[in-house]
Amino acid sequence: MRRTGDLKLIQELNRSIILDTIRHYGPISRSEIAKRHKLSPTTVTSAVSELIRDSLVSEVGTGTSNGGRKPILLQFSPDSRFLIGISISGSKITIAEMNLEAKVRKKEAYSIKSYQGDSVIAYLLQIIEQFVQPYENLDNCVGISIVTQGIVDSDNGMIRYNPKLKLKDTPVKEIVESRFQIKTWLDNDTNAYLLAEKNIGDFNHYQNMLYVTIGDGLGSSILVNGSIYRGYAGGAGEFGHTTIDRAGVRCDCGNVGCLENYVSWPAIYSKLLSGLAKGKESCIMELAEQDINRISSKTFRQALDRRDPLAESILEETASYLATGLVTLVHLFNPEVIILGGDIAFENSLLISKVTEYVTEYAHGILTEGLSIRLNSLGEDVEVVGAAAVLLQDTFQFSL
Ligand SMILES: [Zn+2]
Structure with a gap:
């Protein structure tokens, strides 16, 4: 069993290294990826097939040949899937659709009015419901990522303590997942902003x-x-x-x-x-x-x-x-x-x-x-881009 677990972990790591390489250096050929990371051609080919199957990568034309057959070039497809990022501050809830490079395609903000405690969560669910309504289906949605003030247990997706919104030990991840059946992340907002500035911004x-x-x-x-x-x-x-x-x-x-x-x-x-x-x-x-x-x-x-x-x-x-x-x-x-x-x-x-x-x-x-x-460096968009950074880091180990 241990061996299988290790193998799976290595495959996942290779997959994220390969995806990251295609994002940074694409269009790039399979053999160039193998050379850069000293991986076997079989490892690269099988990981790339999975990435193509998941629509994260696509083939785009051919490169120059060093004698043999012209290599097929690969490119990252940031618009093939999307994610929903949400920020809950003390005064507003901001929700956005972003692509896999955290580019904002649609953003809405709602005043939190005088909502506190459970009513904040009810309001959040209502806003998500309204936001996803126009989508035919959410198959291409990688997940919902929420960031908020206060003390957050990110491993368990729980707001431990938010004195301003009067929230204590609120299992936000579980509540959102059970309502929408979409994988959900929760993190402290400022931690997310720092991550976004490091992985996506100028720092x-x-x-x-x-x-x-x-x-x-x-x-x-x-x-x-x-x-x-x-x-x-x-x-x-x-x-x-x-x-x-x-x-x-x-x-x-x-x-x-x-x-x-x-x-x-x-x-x-x-x-x-x-x-x-x-x-x-x-x-x-x-x-x-x-x-x-x-x-x-x-x-x-x-x-x-x-x-x-x-x-x-x-x-x-x-x-x-x-x-x-x-x-x-x-x-x-x-x-x-x-x-x-x-x-x-x-x-x-x-x-x-x-x-x-x-x-x-x-x-x-x-x-x-x-x-x-x-x-x-990310301006006001950092609120939702921060949420995206949490999801992208956890799902794809993205770094820029
Ligand atoms: Zn205080």
Whole structure:
């Protein structure tokens, strides 16, 4: 039995190495693949037949011959199948159809309104139901991959703890699989974003980096020696709940002075409202068409582009708090890169320059010499592309 298991594992490994080679170097011939990886021609031929049968690879013409018969060339077929990626944040559920290279073909977003606990899950099922309705069948769907905030047990597909949405030990993978009969993945959102930036975005050659999401909350993911550090119970990186003020604001988690109450959209929003109430000079209301309910993180970023004094002073304060937290992370993990993402960070170069300035000033010089703090490379699509990265990594061991 052991022997059969080992053989199967080797075959699967060879198959993913071959698929990855075709993705990177295609159009490529079978013999070239065999030569690159010192595999036998039989091994390559049988794995390629399976890949063609599964529509993941197709034959495209012939290459130049070295004397004998012209070799048939192989190419990856990213559009032969698709996957569904979903991100659940504190304020919205985003769902998208993507191809096998995580290219977004269709994307929809739904406000989470005041749903909490079980009603969030009921709402999620309703959104998936509506999204898959137009499909004749889902035979070509590789799976559904969901990413969300909080502590997630990715092995068992369970949300262990999400204080914002009031979810505890919720078996999301099992619920979705039993309803739709499609293989489902679940992971922490920021871990997924880091994976996406490494496997699909611009950060593939870094081994020690951090990803920080600043949106409805504040999360982080830690890459140590090329692997995501998850901690004992999968809860590593709960950056937003590190304490920065023992006499501070009470947090949803029950503690006081958690960093996310100073660095997140709700914190910025309440500062904006209080600034406006005090009559501070600002173009925010004009950007929001005089409707207070239309003030969003996007309005805030637009105001920054216009050098709005109120928005700039709030950003300055937020960047200083964020830098205080990042200095701790820099001292703990000594990363080469810190990527900033999330609704507050997208295209926000002022945030990057302020945070870089403060971190350089506060942290040990030796740890900041080679450190760069950068905006994420996948923009707002990272929410669903992150979900795709989890599925693609697990199914095909894709790396770019
Ligand atoms: Zn907290």
